[in-house]
Structures are given as C-alpha cells and as structure tokens.
Amino acid sequence: MSLRRTLTLLSATVLTAAVGLSLPSAQADPAQLFEYAVDAPSTEHQQQLLQKFDVLEDRDGNTLYVLGNRSTATELGRAGFTPTVHRELKPITGAKPSTRLVPGAPQPADPIDETFYGGYHTVNAHYAHLDKVAKEHPELATPVVYGKSYLKTKNPAAGYDLRAICLTKKQTGDCALNPNSAKPRFVMDTQIHARELGAGDMSWRYLDHLVNGYGKDAAITTLLDTTEVWLIPIVNPDGVDYVQQGGANMGQRKNRDAENGSCAGATVGIDLNRNWGFKWGQGGSSSSPCNDGYMGPRADSEPETQAMQKLYTQLFPVKGNDGTAAVGDVRGLAFSIHSTMGAHMFPPGWDTSNGPDFGPLNRIAGKMASYTGYKYGPIGKTIYVATGSTLDWAYGKLGVAGFVTELKSCGSFNPPYSCQAGDWAANLPTFMYLASVAAHPYQQ
Ligand SMILES: [Zn+2]
Numbered sequence: 484m485s486l487r488r489t490l491t492l493l494s495a496t497v498l499t500a501a502v503g504l505s506l507p508s509a510q511a512d513p514a515q516l517f518e519y520a521v522d523a524p525s526t527e528h529q530q531q532l533l534q535k536f537d538v539l540e541d542r543d544g545n546t547l548y549v550l551g552n553r554s555t556a557t558e559l560g561r562a563g564f565t566p567t568v569h570r571e572l573k574p575i576t577g578a579k580p581s582t583r584l585v586p587g588a589p590q591p592a593d594p595i596d597e598t599f600y601g602g603y604h605t606v607n608a609h610y611a612h613l614d615k616v617a618k619e620h621p622e623l624a625t626p627v628v629y630g631k632s633y634l635k636t637k638n639p640a641a642g643y644d645l646r647a648i649c650l651t652k653k654q655t656g657d658c659a660l661n662p663n664s665a666k667p668r669f670v671m672d673t674q675i676h677a678r679e680l681g682a683g684d685m686s687w688r689y690l691d692h693l694v695n696g697y698g699k700d701a702a703i704t705t706l707l708d709t710t711e712v713w714l715i716p717i718v719n720p721d722g723v724d725y726v727q728q729g730g731a732n733m734g735q736r737k738n739r740d741a742e743n744g745s746c747a748g749a750t751v752g753i754d755l756n757r758n759w760g761f762k763w764g765q766g767g768s769s770s771s772p773c774n775d776g777y778m779g780p781r782a783d784s785e786p787e788t789q790a791m792q793k794l795y796t797q798l799f800p801v802k803g804n805d806g807t808a809a810v811g812d813v814r815g816l817a818f819s820i821h822s823t824m825g826a827h828m829f830p831p832g833w834d835t836s837n838g839p840d841f842g843p844l845n846r847i848a849g850k851m852a853s854y855t856g857y858k859y860g861p862i863g864k865t866i867y868v869a870t871g872s873t874l875d876w877a878y879g880k881l882g883v884a885g886f887v888t889e890l891k892s893c894g895s896f897n898p899p900y901s902c903q904a905g906d907w908a909a910n911l912p913t914f915m916y917l918a919s920v921a922a923h924p925y926q927q
Contacts (some may be wrong), residue, residue: 504823506568507553517565518547521559526766526835528564529867533767535562537775539896540679541824542866542890599727602678602900604687606643606720606727612687613648613716620694623707625649625658630723630790633740643720645790650693650712652704658711660797668798669921671818671914672715674789675755675873676736677722681892682820684903686716689914704917713798719787733897736775738787743780743801746773751780756819757871758788761879762806767869778871795877802882806831806875809839809925813882816921818914819873822892824866825858827851827913829886830878832862832869843927844884847920850927851888851913862887884924886917 507517523529524545532538532547536555537547548553548569561565561600595611598604598629604612618626627647634642656665670687673682693712696703706712717723721739725732737744737752744752750773757768757814760782768778783789795817802813829844838844838861848859858865862874868888874885888910893902920927 506556506566509553511553513552513554516550516552516568516572517555517557517568518572519551519559520546520569521549521564521566523564523867526868530766531562532564533776533867533869535771535774538867540825540866542819548866592832594653599729600680600733600897600900602927603684604675606717606723609683609687610643610646611718612690613646613911616648616690616694620697622651622653623694623697625653627658627660627794629794631786632719633786634721634737636786643717645715645720645766645787646717647713647715647794648690650690650707650714651710652697652708659807662796662798662800663702664711664798666709666711667816667922668711668713668816669816669818670715670795671820672718673820673866674716674723674874675718675819676821676896677726677738678734678736679717679820679822679890679892679896680726681822681896681898681903681906682889683716683723684900684908685763685890685907685914686714687822688903688907690714690716692911702915703917706915709917710921712918714801715791715794718791722752737777738785740785743784744772744777750775750777753777753785754871755785756821756873757869758783758785759792759871759873759876761871763871763877765833765870766862767832767867768871775867782871791873792876795881795883799877799881799883801880803880804839804882805876806833806879807839810878810882810884812923812925814922814924815876815881815883816917816924817877817883817885818917819885819887820890821887822890822896823894824889825855825891826865826889827855827857827859827886828862828865828889829884830862830875832872832875835861835863835870837861837864840884840925843925844886847884847917847924847927848886850916851886854912854916855909857889857891860917888913 537550594607597608617626628644630645632642673686725735741751757778763782769776799815827848831838852859877883890906
C-alpha cells in the first residue's frame with residue numbers, strides 16, 4: 484500500500500460518526516482517510532488482514548478496523564472482504580510540528596518545555612525530563628542509557644540514545660544492571676509505536692506522580708521502598724521524532740530503518756513490536772516492508788529491539804518455558820502501553836489459547852479492568868494473534884509476567900492532548916496495582 488504517501492493527520496476532533504456509510508466514491512479525495520469495519524470471523528481472516536493492511540489496534544466481536552484511503556476499499560474487496568466505512572477521518576491541514584520546528588514561533592527556554600500537536604512532549608523534552616528528575620531526586624532516580632536508535636547507529640550526530648530511568652528508594656546495589664536484584668522489578672515501556680501519542684504521556688505523568696509523591700503518599704512510599712520501577716518513556720525515538728514533525732508524518736508507527744524497512748520513502752521502517760525473536764513471523768505480522776506491521780527481514784534485526792532485549796536480560800533472570808508450561812513463582816513484571824482498543828491483555832499473543840498461566844494473569848487483568856472498565860483477556864484471543872512482540876518474548880524467554888494496556892485514547896491514536904487527562908485518571912490505579920504485584924505476579 485502507498486497509504487503513507489497520502490496520509491493526512493487523523494484526529495478525534497474531526498471524526499465524523501458515519502457508521503454504515505456506503506463505500507467512498509471514485510471521486511473521493513485520495514488524501515481522505517477512512518476507518519473501515521471489516522468482518523473477520525476466523526483467525527485466518529484476521530491474519531490475511533494483518534499481512535496486507537494497516538489494521539488498527541481495536542476489535543469489536545468479529546469486526547476489525549482497517550485504516551486506509553478510498554482505494555483501500557477496493558483492495559479489501561479484491562482480498563475477499565466486504566468493508567463498510569466505520570468512520571470518515573477528515574484531514575487536518577497545517578498540523579503543527581514541534582515548537583522547535585515552527586519558524587518564528589516562541590522557542591521554549593528549556594527543552595523540557597518542547598511540545599507538539601497541542602501539548603505532547605517531544606523526545607528531547609522526555610529526555611530533559613529524565614535528567615531533571617534524576618537531578619532533583621538523586622535518592623530515588625537512576626537514569627540509564629541502554630542503547631542507540633537505528634539512526635544514531637548510522638550517524639552519531641543523528642537519532643537518539645535509548646533511555647530509561649529506575650525509580651526506587653535507593654539502597655546499595657539497587658538499579659544495577661544485574662538480574663539478581665534485591666527488590667522486584669516493574670518495567671513499563673511506552674511508545675514503541677511512534678504514532679500512539681498517549682502512551683508516552685502516561686510515562687511522563689507516572690514519573691512525576693511517583694517522585695512527587697514519595698514521602699507524602701503512603702502507597703507511593705511503600706512501592707518505592709520495596710520495588711524498582713523502571714520507565715522507558717520512548718522506546719522508538721526515531722519514529723517519534725518523525726511524528727513530531729507534524730502533518731502526514733503523524734501516521735508513523737514503525738522505527739525509521741530505511742535499510743531493513745525500505746519502502747520507496749513511504750511507510751519506512753520495522754514494526755518494533757513484531758520484530759522480537761520469540762515465535763517471530765508466526766502470524767499477525769507482515770512480511771512486506773511497506774506494511775505498518777512489517778516484522779523485519781529477520782528476528783531481532785533492529786537496534787532498538789536488540790538494546791531492549793539486552794536491558795531485559797540485565798533486569799530479569801532467564802526463567803522462561805517457551806510458553807509451553809506454567810512459569811511458577813517468577814518475580815518481576817513487564818508492562819507495555821499502546822492505543823486505542825481500551826483493553827488489558829497478557830500473553831499469549833502467538834495463538835488464541837488462554838496460555839499456561841491464564842489463572843493469575845487473567846485475575847490481574849480483571850483487577851485492572853475493575854478500575855478502567857476496559858475489556859481484558861489473552862492478547863491473541865482478545866484482539867488478534869500478533870507475534871514478535873515484546874511481551875511474548877519476555878514471557879516465553881524470561882518467564883516474566885507481561886501485560887499490555889490499550890488506552891482508549893478517545894478512539895484515536897493521535898487524539899487532542901486534552902484527552903490525556905481522562906486516560907491518566909482511569910489508568911493510574913492500574914499502574915500502581917500492577918507495580919504492587921511485581922513481587923509475585925503468578926500467585927495472584
Ligand atoms: Zn501499538
């Protein structure tokens with residue numbers, strides 16, 4: 484698909500309720516985007532869609548949602564599907580890039596204040612935030628550089644470091660890159676998919692919430708006295724850098740590796756959440772470099788994947804059972820945030836089974852849903868089979884209990900910034916709860 488060439492910014496502010504609309508006319512503006520509802524009653528149907536189309540992270544019964552322009556309807560028809568227009572997404576012209584890039588705009592005095600699209604923080608702002616917290620709370624915060632983005636591996640003057648921060652009331656040996664830590668670890672990663680703007684904002688807010696609440700709020704104090712909370716606010720900084728340039732760039736989901744993920748300038752990159760080497764390429768990803776779910780030319784091909792795997796093996800002991808048997812009382816918890824289904828899910832994502840640790844993992848997800856009202860269940864069964872993900876790898880290889888939250892995000896992966904307050908209020912209790920069970924997730 485050449486969708487990205489014509490992609491224009493989507494926004495919940497301009498969504499037109501259009502359920503049941505007939506298909507777009509041949510005269511429709513090719514820049515006009517639609518969200519198509521597609522009936523996919525079997526795993527085979529779902530896989531066919533995921534291989535060829537930009538399938539959104541949402542599901543309602545047997546209905547999946549495909550993002551595309553007017554020609555996408557024809558392509559879906561040729562593939563044997565009967566799409567209907569679920570929503571018409573009106574283009575926004577002049578979507579603003581980051582403040583740094585607007586000629587003549589007042590420049591923030593400090594990179595921490597650099598925003599785009601009405602309030603979302605840029606990569607530089609996120610990293611300045613980590614530095615500020617580390618400086619102001621040295622007794623709690625340990626910043627870590629765990630690798631380089633693809634662009635930085637090619638050119639030291641381009642791209643970004645890959646950065647995390649460890650939060651705990653520090654005792655000797657805490658936050659060391661050693662899997663035999665004194666305290667259990669809760670690792671939260673956000674914005675592996677660059678365009679899912681709300682995810683990174685959850686890390687920003689949670690970081691402030693924890694460091695500002697220590698010593699004042701009993702739950703926060705107990706948590707940081709007993710647990711290491713690791714935050715990776717921007718897993719995919721090259722992708723987010725592209726998104727923050729505004730306009731059509733805001734549809735970028737993947738990293739920016741144009742060697743492994745060459746697509747004639749459009750939809751460049753690899754889907755970093757389909758690239759991990761556990762059951763890689765076994766469904767729910769695409770072998771086409773132009774697809775938004777492109778899994779890469781081989782497992783673990785991307786610098787961002789390799790660096791995060793190395794970090795995980797420095798944080799967690801290797802206790803996985805390849806997903807074939809219940810793990811046992813393994814400590815630690817990995818948590819990823821995406822958008823926009825409104826769901827809490829856990830491995831397996833590689834098939835539609837409940838998986839060997841369904842009991843405790845489903846109880847935890849159910850508790851999260853009691854706060855948010857979201858759906859919950861195993862990934863493959865609840866949304867669709869998707870292999871090569873961070874969480875399947877962490878569970879299969881390391882035995883780490885993993886959860887993913889799909890924020891509701893006002894129904895759009897790039898909603899107005901004002902949407903974030905609602906997602907934050909709904910999900911903060913789930914962050915605190917998840918972190919609190921990191922010591923014994925499989926005994927819940
Ligand atoms: Zn995502």
